[in-house]
Amino acid sequence: MTAAVGRVAAALRKRALAARPGERLPSVRALTAAHGASPVTVSRALALLQEEGLIEARVGSGTFVAERPSEAAAPDLAWQHVALGAGPPSEDLVALVTEPAPGVLPLSSGYADASLQPTRALATAMARALRAPDAWARAPVAGLPELRAWFARRAGGADLQDVLLVGGGQAALRTAFQATARPGDAILMESPTYLGATAAARALGLTPVAVPCDGEGLRTDLLEEAFARSGAKVLYCQPAFSNPAGVSMSERRRAEVLDLARRNYAFIIEDDYAADLAYAGRTPPTLFSRSEGHVIYVRSLTKSVAPSMRVAALCARGPVMRQLRASRVLDDFFVARPLQAAALELVSSSAFPRHLARLQRALGERMGHLCGKVQERLHGVEILVAPEGGYSLWLRLPAGMDDVALAGRALRAGVAVSAGAPWYPTMPVPGHLRLSVAGAPVEVLDAGLERLAAVIRL
Ligand SMILES: Cc1ncc(COP(=O)(O)O)c(C=O)c1O
Structure with a gap:
């Protein structure tokens, strides 16, 4: 059309x-x-x-x-409520992925807006990919070897057989959880954490156990106790620029987390969603690169390229790879070959490093601007961490202010922000808000913040 x-x-x-x-x-x-x-x-x-x-x-x-079917003629579907029982596992995730209505300013987006996507380079990459005679053939279950090799280098020390491609970071998390835990098992999670990870864990029948974070990341003093009490064999974490808190794990905590996983014979699922979103262009070495088989590393192209570049890698060493492959194939067999081929063309092109540098610079500028505006316009609101990468800014609201009600009022006033509550894997700590710079150039951030300030003042 x-x-x-x-x-x-x-x-x-x-x-x-x-x-x-x-x-x-x-x-x-x-x-x-x-x-x-x-x-x-x-x-x-x-x-x-x-x-x-x-x-x-x-x-x-x-x-x-045309005549519209009358209400009376509509089939009675009320029986479905009885048949479905408990209802959908997480509508917060659906809301997060859905684009806001036209006119609503997006200060909650999980993806870079079109101005930050490498649109021209993507068109060239896709055109080249589609010219191959086998463009529409099936792809290997593990993914195209050249693209796996690219991800293997990014993970730090992975071999080709350690890499499995899937359709985005969300699919990678689900696959990793399913491969490492059984229904009823506990899974340790940073608190707050990415709500899509919590939703995936719950949908698999796992029991999230929250491990609080501070300015250095995961609280390892509490992690030890959490392993001991819960018997968990899996820890999900985001060591770099966590979503939503914007925290990066300190060197000391990284070493302690690796040590605790080793002593507890447990897996760490390292979600490096922001690997390419460091404003200064560099992230610390991955946990994967420092571990003998305890880390399952997840890296997706959606955040640094475009939301529909749904290609991500799972990197792991040892028998767990068989589990991952078996779990992955249940979902959708393999990532569509044209998408993998286009991803490979893109990441191998000279345009890609230029695109990343531009993206990182723009995100850094947006975040600096947003932090300044929050301090200037949102009185009583506290910035908990000034992020050095990623999309999110995590805020504490003035005492007694309800984050869920505030986000609802903000939406009605024409600005989409995320209430803090759904980002806690178990009991929410009230009064937090997540803003995102991904979908909003500076002038949109300004306008959005004005709307938010007006709602907070009410
Ligand atoms: C921390 C984190 N991990 C994973 C994902 C999943 O991203 P995708 O499936 O688009 O790669 C997201 C998306 O918002 C995220 O924030």
């Missing part, structure tokens, strides 16, 4: 929904003039609406607004 067809269809849809059933629509010629579109465009838009059941063409008489 072209943009022009979409535009005319949207206008006609609005008109049809507002009109009474049976009302006649103007002729194609009149619509052509009214919408400044060609007759072909108007006919295609009308065909679209006909497919949607909104209008009907009567031969020889014209096009009419």
Whole structure:
């Protein structure tokens, strides 16, 4: 569908929904003039609406607004509530992934906006990928070897057989959890943490156990106790620029976390989602590069390229790789070959390092600007950590302010922000808010913050 067809269809849809059933629509010629579109465009838009059941063409008489199925005729689906029982596991994650409505300023986005995506380089990469004679053939379950080799180098010390490609970081986390834990098992998680990880763990029947963080990352004094009490064999963490807290684990804590995993015969799932989002361009060596088989490393291209570049790697050593492969194949067999091939073209191109440098610089500028504005405009709101990478800014609200209610009011005022509560894997610590610089250039951040300031003042 072209943009022009979409535009005319949207206008006609609005008109049809507002009109009474049976009302006649103007002729194609009149619509052509009214919408400044060609007759072909108007006919295609009308065909679209006909497919949607909104209008009907009567031969020889014209096009009419269709009868709408009456409420009484709608099937009774109430039985589904009984059959489904407990309800969906996490609607917070659906909300997080859904784009805000037009006009709502996105200060909660998990992905870089179009201005920060390498759109031209991606188009070139995809065009090249599609020219290969085997472009649409199946791909190896583990992924294209050259792309796996690229991820292996990024993980630090992985061999080719240690790398498995999956369709994005979320799929990687789910696969890693499923491969390392059984329903009913405990899984240790930083608190606060990425709510998609908590949702995936819960959906697999695992029991999240929260391990609080401070400015140095995971509290290792509490981690020891958490391993001992829960019997967990898996720890999920984000050592670099964690989402939502923006914290990076100190060198001392990294060493302690690795040591505790070793002593407890446990896996660490290292979610390096922000590996390419360090404002100064450098992140510390991965936990994976310092471990003998305890770390399952996750790295995705969605955050540094574009949300639909749904390619991520799981890197692991030892028998766990068989488990990961067996779990991965249950989901979708392999990542679509054109996407893998385009990813490989992109990351091997000279445009890629240039893109990353630009992205990192822009995110750093946005974050610096946002921190300044928060201090200037949001009185009583505290910045807990000034992040050096990633998308998120984690804030403490003035005492007694309800984060969930505030996020709801902000949305009604036209700015999307994330309430803190869903980011806690177990009991929420009230009064936190997550802002993101990913989807908002500086002028959008400014406008969004003005709306938020007005809501906080109410
Ligand atoms: C910390 C973290 N890990 C993983 C993901 C999943 O990202 P994707 O599936 O788009 O690669 C996200 C997305 O927001 C995230 O914030």
